[in-house]
Amino acid sequence: MDKFETLTGIAAPMPLVNIDTDMIIPKQFLKTIKRSGLGVNLFDEMRYDRQGNEISDFVLNQPQYREAEILVAGDNFGCGSSREHAPWAIKDFGIRCVIAPSFADIFYNNCFKNGILPVALPQEQVDVLMKDAEKGANARMTVDLEAQTITTSDGEVFSFEVDAFKKRCLMEGLDDIGLTMEKAAAIDSFESRASAERPWV
Template sequence: MEAFKTLNGIVGPVDRVNVDTDAIIPKQFLKRIERSGFGQFLFFEWRFDEEGNENPDFELNKPRYKGASVLLSRVNFGCGSSREHAPWAIQDYGFRCIIAPSYADIFYNNCFKNGILPIKLSEEQVEELFQRTAKHEGYKLNVDLENKKITDEFGLEYTFDLDEHRRQFLLQGLDDIGLTLQHEDLITAYEAKHKERLFA
């Protein structure tokens, strides 16, 4: 998993509350067995009309938000079913960081397992970011995970809280498998001793 230390990226707004996982990645696209390739289906029913054409009214389809890597949204982001495909789609689309006031617990945990930084800010701070995103075309945020700080080029500076274990997870680029492999020598030694006991 790619380590996350700092990110300087365009902000892509999805100005809605209670964005659920079925909106993030609709159920008809869950048949794929690969973890990649889901980005094309992100927010599918909002991004496209019934004929498959881009909906020009959906925020992320606007040219000013192309290439965004910071997703900005409202309260209770990622609610609904526990499908891990939701963070897969978000990451595959190009987002490395999400900023919202609150998240559904399972979605929040799944983000860390897939190299995405979900930041919690107050509703007032999120509203300020929405206003700045609307005001400045190509609006960017610099996200510094090492110092738990968010800044922009107009003087904004926010700090955010994050569990230290999860912060280290992202800083070191570790998922559950990578964390386990840090103890590979101990695991190998244990297995060797266990094998000796079995066949002694």
């Protein structure tokens, strides 16, 4: 998993509440178990018409937001089903941080396991960041996980809370497999001892 330390990038504004996981990645794209290739279908039903053509006024289709790495969204982001494909699609598009007043719990936890930083802030602070994001590609935000701060293009700074364990995992690029592999020496030692003590197993 990619490490997350400091990110400076374009923020895309999406002031919608209750963006559910089916809006993030519709059900017809859930057949794959690969984490790559889903970015093209992120927000598919909002990005494309029925003929597959881009809808020009959708935020991520606008030239200034095609390279967005931060998403500023409305309340209750990631609600609905628990599909892990949702953070896969977000990450594959190139977004590493989602900022919203609140998140659905399962989606929130899935983000950390897939290298995405979800940041929950009070509505009034999200409103400021939303307006900053609306400035386009020249307005770049900085998200500093170590300092737990978000800095707007105008230099205004907001602090956020994050669980210490989840923070460490993101900063060190550790998913569940990576955490297990940290214990590889202890696991090998246990297996060797168990084999010696119970060779019949």
